[in-house]
Amino acid sequence: xxxxxxxxxxxxxxxxxxxxxxxxxxxxxxxxxxxxxxxxxxxxxxxxxxxxxxxxxxxxxxxxxxxxxxxxxxxxxxxxxxxxxxxxxxxxxxxxxxxxxxxxxxxxxxx
Amino acid sequence: xxxxxxxxxxxxxxxxxxxxxxxxxxxxxxxxxxxxxxxxxxxxxxxxxxxxxxxxxxxxxxxxxxxxxxxxxxxxxxxxxxxxxxxxxxxxxxxxxxxxxxxxxxxxxxx
Amino acid sequence: xxxxxxxxxxxxxxxxxxxxxxxxxxxxxxxxxxxxxxxxxxxxxxxxxxxxxxxxxxxxxxxxxxxxxxxxxxxxxxxxxxxxxxxxxxxxxxxxxxxxxxxxxxxxxxx
Numbered sequence: 001x002x003x004x005x006x007x008x009x010x011x012x013x014x015x016x017x018x019x020x021x022x023x024x025x026x027x028x029x030x031x032x033x034x035x036x037x038x039x040x041x042x043x044x045x046x047x048x049x050x051x052x053x054x055x056x057x058x059x060x061x062x063x064x065x066x067x068x069x070x071x072x073x074x075x076x077x078x079x080x081x082x083x084x085x086x087x088x089x090x091x092x093x094x095x096x097x098x099x100x101x102x103x104x105x106x107x108x109x110x111x
Numbered sequence: 112x113x114x115x116x117x118x119x120x121x122x123x124x125x126x127x128x129x130x131x132x133x134x135x136x137x138x139x140x141x142x143x144x145x146x147x148x149x150x151x152x153x154x155x156x157x158x159x160x161x162x163x164x165x166x167x168x169x170x171x172x173x174x175x176x177x178x179x180x181x182x183x184x185x186x187x188x189x190x191x192x193x194x195x196x197x198x199x200x201x202x203x204x205x206x207x208x209x210x211x212x213x214x215x216x217x218x219x220x221x222x
Numbered sequence: 223x224x225x226x227x228x229x230x231x232x233x234x235x236x237x238x239x240x241x242x243x244x245x246x247x248x249x250x251x252x253x254x255x256x257x258x259x260x261x262x263x264x265x266x267x268x269x270x271x272x273x274x275x276x277x278x279x280x281x282x283x284x285x286x287x288x289x290x291x292x293x294x295x296x297x298x299x300x301x302x303x304x305x306x307x308x309x310x311x312x313x314x315x316x317x318x319x320x321x322x323x324x325x326x327x328x329x330x331x332x333x
Binding site for chain 1: 115116117129132133134136137139140142144218219220221222
Binding site: 120122151152181183203204205206207209210211213214219221 | 227240248329333
């Protein structure tokens with residue numbers, strides 16, 4: 001079990017660049033870290049768009065970072081769920097996931 | 112006692128719509144949740160304005176969600192405290208309330 | 223040891239005024255509080271600029287509030303580290319510091 005657990009919350013698409021830089025720098029720190037990213041609201045749209053942001057997500061997922069998307073938000077933003085990349089986990093409600101992960105010891109960060 | 116406790120922080124009026132949608136979806140999740148909303152800075156003004164936002168707050172309050180307003184912020188924003196709806200609790204300092212509730216096991220969320 | 227511990231995160235320069243007001247009001251509350259501020263991203267630039275914001279930081283530091291700056295962000299924003307005021311502590315990675323302090327019992331606040 002990792003010594004430290006970090007939980008990143010994003011609900012604005014414009015914050016993806018900053019969030020991914022935060023996660024990349026945290027992984028480079030050399031600390032043993034378990035990291036999770038939970039997206040809700042409009043920020044879930046970016047999972048469905050090819051490009052530099054999704055390539056960075058994919059690389060981080062390959063390094064063990066988890067990415068979750070709120071199903072309510074996917075539906076509200078008309079995102080085609082079957083077309084999402086495999087590294088995205090769908091959770092029933094993003095806020096509930098944020099509360100459950102914090103209850104399990106993850107430390108909340110909102111970039 | 113609820114299994115999970117969520118604490119929503121708001122300090123920007125523009126975020127009320129998103130925050131209330133978050134709270135509504137969390138209640139619909141079917142998880143046993145105790146939910147609190149703490150407002151400070153300009154976001155306390157919305158407690159004093161009739162309209163759709165306050166109707167949504169009122170419905171959530173009736174379902175057990177607590178709403179607190181920072182007294183410093185109410186005074187700094189010239190809000191007429193006696194005219195606030197009954198469901199709003201006045202706390203001496205919003206940040207202190209956020210720290211006390213987290214210390215009591217509430218999980219912080221900033222929409 | 224203080225009964226309550228508050229941890230303020232800032233990554234946008236525009237939020238310094240609000241954050242410092244939050245910290246000032248928290249200190250005035252009369253509660254026994256240990257308070258830390260961690261800055262990353264563009265928000266670290268303000269440590270290098272003379273003016274009203276830095277004077278307020280300096281007064282709070284003299285009252286025991288700690289201020290930390292992310293080294294990654296200082297370098298990324300071309301801030302001249304040796305010229306920073308003495309009250310600023312440099313940490314290797316701001317997000318790691320936020321996770322470590324929360325793990326040590328600090329309650330996260332993002333103004």
